[in-house]
Amino acid sequence: MTKPLWTSDEIVAATGGELSGSAFSVNGVSIDTRSIEQNDLFVALAGVRDGHEFVPQALAGGAAGTLASKPVDGSSVRVEDTLKALEKLGEAARLRAPQARRGAVTGSVGKTSVTQAVRAGLARAGKAHSSVKSYNNHIGVPLTLARMPRDTERAVFEIGMNHADEITPLSKMVRPHAALITTVGPVHVEAFPDGEQGVARAKAEIFAGIEPGGVAILNADNKWYELLAEEAHKAGATVRSFGSGRTCDAELVDFAPEAGRASIKARLHGKALDFSILQTGFHWGPNAMAVLLMLEALDVSLDDSIAALGAFEPLAGRGAETQVRLAGGAFTLIDESYNANPISMAAAFKSLGARQTRGRRIVALTDMLELGPDAPAFHAALAAPLDEAGADLVFCAGPLMKSLWDALPPTRRGGYADTAAELAPLISAAMEPGDLVMVKGSNGSRAGAVAAALKALDVRSVETS
Incomplete structure (x- = not known):
């Protein structure tokens, strides 16, 4: 018989807490009621919302017990600080x-x-x-x-x-x-x-x-x-x-x-x-x-x-490729929308330039974040690797990408918008069969919205909706 991930006695021993209610055992550990599974331990962390407020939802979702610092419904292990208790539980898992x-x-x-x-x-x-x-x-x-x-x-x-x-x-x-x-x-x-x-x-x-x-x-x-x-x-x-x-x-x-x-x-x-x-x-x-x-x-x-x-297949937003079918044929979408920085941008452009394509090489970019006072210069400097990659059209969104937009030759400018949401229809309207299209930007600048808009152009999704 498979042993549980943790028993309440083991949780008590690892965290120095105290059992409240009946003894229990768990097969998983969760901090989010949206992904709770049957027989999980729900850890009520402090955050923007106090995790203790979600204990009823966790129990309704199948949690077998709670790691809590306040009185809660159901069985629980009471500790002074739930984050420190989670750390102790992690260390106990390593030691065992x-x-x-x-x-x-x-x-x-x-x-x-x-x-x-x-x-x-x-x-x-x-x-x-x-x-x-x-x-x-x-x-x-x-x-x-x-x-x-x-x-x-x-x-x-x-x-x-x-x-x-x-x-x-x-x-x-x-x-x-x-x-x-x-x-x-x-x-x-x-x-x-x-x-x-x-x-x-x-x-x-x-x-x-x-x-x-x-x-x-x-x-x-x-x-x-x-x-x-x-x-x-x-x-x-x-x-x-x-x-x-x-x-x-x-x-x-x-x-x-x-x-x-x-x-x-x-x-x-x-x-x-x-x-x-x-x-x-x-x-x-x-x-x-x-x-x-x-x-x-x-x-x-x-x-x-x-x-x-x-x-090993590409993770979502990290290079996954999709054939998006238009009325007259398909274009290839390379979704790099999860995150971006100067290093990954240059590598992505180099990859794009090395690919064979019967259509145009098109790039849609949103702001790279957390780059400090040199951020505008980092964005403007992307013009050089884009040129080396032979990009035909570049679409830009965001205040920082405006620096790149200004640095691009007019022949390479596809379109500019203040936000990703405003850019999405501009690039969507420009797509043609045979194009090779890359979307890249920081998650916080919503590059994913541009990738989603391009995927939505697929006539198959229209036919089956």
């Missing part, structure tokens, strides 16, 4: 599964996709656990730990930040055997007086909790590689590098994007590899090298690693 090899992933770009690709490899090798969605902050990391089954063999955790000293406690919570930094760039720089260097040092905090003899996996092509390697060595980690250099442990030799996939030539510790993946973005070249090294560090075979990479 000493056999689990743990990896942690951070970086300015690509950490969610890389984490999920690693998870796909772990799942081929045995009982695996990982972050879901982008659960990578001071709530998401302990929640992911608290959800880790006691028989987990391998796990990977995404760890994010937007200010200094945020990753350190999370790394110490996870205690990774391998820690990966995808890259460092001008993301969240508005929170750092020393700019990108401050971001690099904040990312290096992922080594704060690394297990003795652990592995640090670093991007040798990134300008902060030496700084990060030095911090990793200080933490007692062994450095493994990925990039385009011959001295890299995982060397990317060639990346050739095609329709819906890419061919990769690489060398892993000098051994030649040749495989394909279901991704077209050039950033997936180094991402794939990083995934191979992380899976190796977590004791996954090379065969399983390559098979996982080859089957």
